[in-house]
Amino acid sequence: MNNFFPLRCSVAVAMIVFSSFTNIGTNDQVEACKWFVPNIFSPNDDGVNDTFLPYNDCSSTLLSYELKIFSRWGRLVFETTSMDQGWNGKAKGKDLPSETYVYCIRYTISDDIEKTTEVLSGDVALIR
Secondary structure (H helix, E strand, C coil), X not given: CCCCCHHHCCCCCCCCCCCEEEECCCCCCCCXXXXXXXXXXXXXXXXXXXXXXXXXXXXXXXXXXXXXXXXXXXXXXXXXXXXXXXXXXXXXXXXXXXXXXXXXXXXXXXXXXXXXXXXXXXXEEECC
16 A cells, blocks of 8 residues: 555745755654755756756665655646656646646665655646
């Protein structure tokens, strides 16, 4: 059974155009990961920012990863468990409209002694 709860995510009303690193707080046993999550992308096939693809610096301690993208109405439009697969702004093969979408990243890290699962959520603007 999937224990991922999309209700932990919320849609922000304002769009922020700057990207940032997010430090996720964990317990003292497991070192936190730094995530870079773009907050805007433009899937227009120009070769620049065509894919929404979060990345991190915790690949050596990462045990599991799940990315889900939701419309502002809560409809699941994309999901993956591969760190190499980004979202191209489509759902069921069709281009989605320019608007703000919610992402949820659920991941588990380990230091060989203890495992920690974290959820990171926010919004991303799709611009066409």
